Amino acid sequence: MLAASNHCYLNNHLNHQERHMPYVNIKITKEGATAEQKAELISGVTQLLRDVLNKNPATTVVVIDEVETDNWGIGGETVTVLRQQAALKQQDQ
Template identity: 80%
Template sequence: MPYVNIKITDEGVTKEQKAALIKGATELLQKVLNKNPATTVVVIDEVNTDNWGIQGEQVTELRKK
C-alpha cells in the first residue's frame, strides 16, 4: 500500500530507467517492510531544470558552471 513519489530533473530519462526506478522502489519496500508489491504505487515526476532550484539557483544555470 505504500506510495512513493520520485522527483528528478527532466534530462533525458529513458523508459527503461523509469522502469528500473519503479521496480527498485517497489522491491525496496518489500524487502525492508514486507509491503505487498500489488498495491505499491510509484509516481515519477520529471521537472524542467528551470523549475528546480538548489543553492538558490536554477539547475539550468548550475549546469553551465
C-alpha cells in the first residue's frame, strides 16, 4: 500500500509542476542544423520565456524535433519536392 501511496503522490506532484512548467516544441526540417545552432535555439527560447513571461529557466523544457523533408508537406507537396523545384528554377535563371 505504501508503494501505491508514493506513486499517487509522485503523479500529483508532477501534474502540479506541469501546470507551471513551460514546454516548447520546435520542429525543423532535418537539413543539417548543428549542435551549436540547436543549443542556441534552446538557450534563446528559454531566455525569451524568462524575459516575456517571467518563467523560471530551471523548469522550462525545450524539445527540438528534426523532421525528414519527405515527412514535411507544404501546399500539398513534400519539402523535398519543393526544394528540388526551387533548385530547378534557380538553374533556369
